[in-house]
Amino acid sequence: MVLECDDADPVVFDLGTGLRFWGLDWPPSVPFAATALVSHLHWDHVQGLPFFGPLHQADSKIDVFGPAQEGRSLAEAVDGFMCPPYFPVRVTDLLGSFTFSEASKSFVTDGYSVTSAPVPHPGPTVGYRVERDGVSVAYVPDHQQPGCGSTVVDPAVLELCAGADLLIHDAQYTPSEFAQKFDWGHCTVDYAIEVARQAGVSRLALFHHDPSHTDEDLDALAVVAAKAGAAAGLSEVIVASEGMVISLGRPPGDLAAGAAGSVASTNA
Ligand SMILES: [Zn+2]
Ligand SMILES: [Zn+2]
Numbered sequence: 001m002v003l004e005c006d007d008a009d010p011v012v013f014d015l016g017t018g019l020r021f022w023g024l025d026w027p028p029s030v031p032f033a034a035t036a037l038v039s040h041l042h043w044d045h046v047q048g049l050p051f052f053g054p055l056h057q058a059d060s061k062i063d064v065f066g067p068a069q070e071g072r073s074l075a076e077a078v079d080g081f082m083c084p085p086y087f088p089v090r091v092t093d094l095l096g097s098f099t100f101s102e103a104s105k106s107f108v109t110d111g112y113s114v115t116s117a118p119v120p121h122p123g124p125t126v127g128y129r130v131e132r133d134g135v136s137v138a139y140v141p142d143h144q145q146p147g148c149g150s151t152v153v154d155p156a157v158l159e160l161c162a163g164a165d166l167l168i169h170d171a172q173y174t175p176s177e178f179a180q181k182f183d184w185g186h187c188t189v190d191y192a193i194e195v196a197r198q199a200g201v202s203r204l205a206l207f208h209h210d211p212s213h214t215d216e217d218l219d220a221l222a223v224v225a226a227k228a229g230a231a232a233g234l235s236e237v238i239v240a241s242e243g244m245v246i247s248l249g250r251p252p253g254d255l256a257a258g259a260a261g262s263v264a265s266t267n268a
Contacts, residue, residue, distance in 0.1 A: 001168060001207070001240075003130060003137060008111050011130055012036040013139045013168070015064075018242070019048030023055075031059040032096065035109045037116075038066035039141050040125040041077055049078075050087045060096030065103040065114070067124040075100035103128070117160040120144040121185045129160050135249040138164040138201070141208050145187035148179055151194050161199035165248050168240065169195060171206035171225075189225050193232050202235040205246065209239075 001013035002022060012019065012034050026032055032054035039045055054060050069077045075091075078100065083090050091098055103116040103126055115129040119140055127140035138161040146152045161167050172186035189206060196204040206225060209218060222239040229237035238246065 001139065001141075003112075005132060008132070009033045009035065011110075011112055012062075013128065014039055014045040014141065015047075015049040015052070016045050017048045017051075020051040020053070021242075023051075023053040026054045028057075031061075032057060033061045034063075035112065036062055036064045037103070037114065037128045037130070037139070038064060038074075039119070039127060039139070040067055040121065040123055041069075041081070042123070042142070045141070046078070046081065049091075050082055050089065055094050055096040055098075058095040061098075062096065063099045063101070063109060065101050065107075065109070065116075067116075067118075067126045068102045069124055073100065074102055115160060117156040118154075119157055120146075120154055127157060127160050129164060133249060136164045136166075137248070138167045138169075138199075140167070140169050140195070142185055143170040143187050143191075143195070144185045145178065145182075145191045148175070148182060150191070151198075153195050153198050157195065158199050161195065161201055163200045166203045166205060166246065167196050167199065167201040168205045168207050170208045171221075171239075172208050172210045174221075177210065189221060190228060193225065193228050193234065193237065196229075196234055197232040202233075203238070203246075204229060204234055204236070205238040205240045207240045 003011040015036055015038060055062065066074045078091060106115045108114070111132060113131040116126040119125045119127045119142065121142045121144050125142060127138065129136060129138045140157060140161065143157065169192040170187050171189045171192045173181065173188045175188055175190065178188045186208065192204060192206055218239050225237045225239065
C-alpha cells in the first residue's frame with residue numbers, strides 16, 4: 001500500500017511483496033525517497049524489502065518507522081532477517097540510505113502527521129493514521145478479533161481510526177474460517193465493518209485477504225460486504241486489489257492510496 005500526494009514523497013505502508021512491483025515502475029532518473037510505516041515484522045509485511053530495486057541506487061533514501069521490538073532495536077531486528085543465510089545482501093550493503101525509528105504515538109515526517117497505536121496481534125504490532133491537508137487514512141492490516149462474532153474493539157484502535165476518510169483494514173476470514181483460525185491474529189470481514197462503524201468511518205477498504213481466496217471469492221465477498229456495510233451505515237466498502245487506486249481529498253493536491261503489487265492478495 002502506498003500513499004501518494006502531489007507535494008511530498010510517498011508513504012509506504014509495510015514492505016510486503018507488492019513493494020517489488022511498485023519499485024519496477026519507479027523512474028530510474030528520479031532519486032527515490034519515501035517514508036515506510038511498518039506495522040510489524042511478520043514475513044508478509046517485510047518480504048519485499050530485499051527485492052526493492054530503487055534502494056540499490058546510491059541517491060535513494062527511505063525512513064522506516066516501526067513498532068518497538070523486544071530486547072533490540074528496529075534496525076537490529078531488520079538486520080536479523082535480511083542477512084546470510086536467508087539473503088546474501090544486508091541493509092548496510094545497499095547503496096541507498098536508511099533510517100530506522102521506533103514509531104512514537106505521534107510524529108511528523110515529510111509533512112505527514114502520523115499517529116500510531118498498538119493493535120492486538122501476535123508480537124509487537126501497531127496501526128497507523130496519516131493526515132495531510134485535512135485528509136486522513138487509517139491503516140490496520142492485521143487485527144486479532146477477540147472471538148467468534150465479537151464486536152468488541154480495542155479503544156486504542158477506535159481512537160486511531162476515528163472519523164478517518166479511509167480505513168484500510170484486515171479482512172482475512174469468513175466466519176467459518178475464523179472459527180478454525182480464531183487465534184491466528186486476524187478477523188472477519190464483518191469485524192472490519194464493525195470497526196469502521198464504531199470508529200465513524202464511512203469508507204472501508206478490505207485488505208489482507210486470505211491467500212486461499214480466489215478472485216471469484218473476492219468478487220462474491222464484495223457483494224456481501226457492500227450489503228453489510230450499507231446496513232452498518234458505511235458509504236462504501238472496497239475490496240482492495242492489485243493496482244487499485246483510491247483518490248481522496250480535493251483535487252488538486254489529491255492524496256491517493258494505491259494497493260501496490262500483490263500486497264493485498266498475498267499477505268497471510
Ligand atoms: Zn501479522
Ligand atoms: Zn499480515
